[in-house]
Amino acid sequence: MSATVALHDVAKSYRAVRALRGVSFELAPGRISALVGHNGAGKTTLIKLMLGLIQPDRGTIRVLGEDPAAGAFAGRRALGFLPENVAFNAALTGKETLAFYARLKGINPRDGAALLDRVGLGEASRRRVGTYSKGMRQRLGLAQALLGWPRVLLLDEPTTGLDPALRQSFYDILDELRRDGATVLISSHALHELEDRAEQVLIMNQGSLVADGTLAELRALSRLPIRMTLKLAEHVARPDWIPNHAALRGGACEVDIIDPSDKMRLLRKAAADPAVQDIVVTEPTLDELYAHFLRAQEQAA
Numbered sequence: 557m558s559a560t561v562a563l564h565d566v567a568k569s570y571r572a573v574r575a576l577r578g579v580s581f582e583l584a585p586g587r588i589s590a591l592v593g594h595n596g597a598g599k600t601t602l603i604k605l606m607l608g609l610i611q612p613d614r615g616t617i618r619v620l621g622e623d624p625a626a627g628a629f630a631g632r633r634a635l636g637f638l639p640e641n642v643a644f645n646a647a648l649t650g651k652e653t654l655a656f657y658a659r660l661k662g663i664n665p666r667d668g669a670a671l672l673d674r675v676g677l678g679e680a681s682r683r684r685v686g687t688y689s690k691g692m693r694q695r696l697g698l699a700q701a702l703l704g705w706p707r708v709l710l711l712d713e714p715t716t717g718l719d720p721a722l723r724q725s726f727y728d729i730l731d732e733l734r735r736d737g738a739t740v741l742i743s744s745h746a747l748h749e750l751e752d753r754a755e756q757v758l759i760m761n762q763g764s765l766v767a768d769g770t771l772a773e774l775r776a777l778s779r780l781p782i783r784m785t786l787k788l789a790e791h792v793a794r795p796d797w798i799p800n801h802a803a804l805r806g807g808a809c810e811v812d813i814i815d816p817s818d819k820m821r822l823l824r825k826a827a828a829d830p831a832v833q834d835i836v837v838t839e840p841t842l843d844e845l846y847a848h849f850l851r852a853q854e855q856a857a
């Protein structure tokens with residue numbers, strides 16, 4: 557599948573601040589990718605470059621096959637963007653706001669009404685934006701980003717201010733876009749949210765890309781242990797197939813597994829042993845992987 561977004565050796569400085577130090581990656585259609593990193597890691601700078609709002613000092617950027625900073629970037633209509641801080645004219649209604657953005661994008665303003673329904677703002681569409689709650693403004697921002705049902709959607713901290721139900725409906729919409737073949741990039745600090753949703757994870761640290769892959773690839777690369785917790789029946793001896801390094805905690809054995817091939821071997825033994833009453837397998841979380849790759853880069857520096 558060919559990339560819809562491709563960055564090659566992109567560097568960008570703001571005077572003395574080196575915001576990006578030679579970043580390369582590709583984003584594919586039909587995939588949700590997560591861009592994660594500490595404050596100041598360079599995430600927003602990357603998004604601005606992909607939108608063509610700023611130019612790189614070095615390297616190439618292609619979005620839908622074109623340079624987004626070129627004056628006549630034809631792909632602009634197929635690009636959606638939700639900025640970190642959405643600011644709208646408080647005097648306009650939701651419907652008027654969306655019609656305004658639709659005209660800017662050269663889209664029929666009537667298409668906006670359906671989007672307002674889609675993000676749950678149908679009933680509030682005739683109210684002034686100044687009366688909207690933070691979550692409602694965020695939903696209006698999402699509707700704005702979805703105008704024209706974009707092929708590439710860039711979202712900067714999109715779920716801040718959304719309650720859990722809205723967050724779920726927000727991800728449902730993204731899933732629909734993804735199934736439709738859109739490229740979705742979410743920059744976020746909410747790692748637990750992205751864990752089951754992002755098929756590609758890009759970890760930035762101080763202007764460098766320190767990891768790029770699926771969660772499974774990052775887990776394999778990190779060699780962080782998988783933890784298997786085996787609940788044992790009362791008054792039974794610890795089975796001899798349980799490795800010596802396992803810790804016994806409250807009637808359960810915790811085994812940390814580094815070599816993934818050991819996982820299936822131990823699972824088979826555990827499943828066949830009546831002394832084992834329950835098995836829980838915990839893989840390294842995105843939080844743990846993030847901390848690991850940051851640590852690894854800092855140690856290498």
Ligand SMILES: Nc1ncnc2c1ncn2[C@@H]1O[C@H](COP(=O)(O)OP(=O)(O)OP(=O)(O)O)[C@@H](O)[C@H]1O
Nearest residue numbers: 570573574575593594595596597598599600601602
């Ligand atoms: N317009 C600017 N002028 C000067 N420095 C800037 C400018 N924009 C960003 N920077 C600096 O570039 C670096 C990267 O900033 P960027 O906004 O891309 O980070 P970020 O990962 O999006 O951070 P956050 O998570 O806080 O939004 C930071 O050191 C920041 O201070």
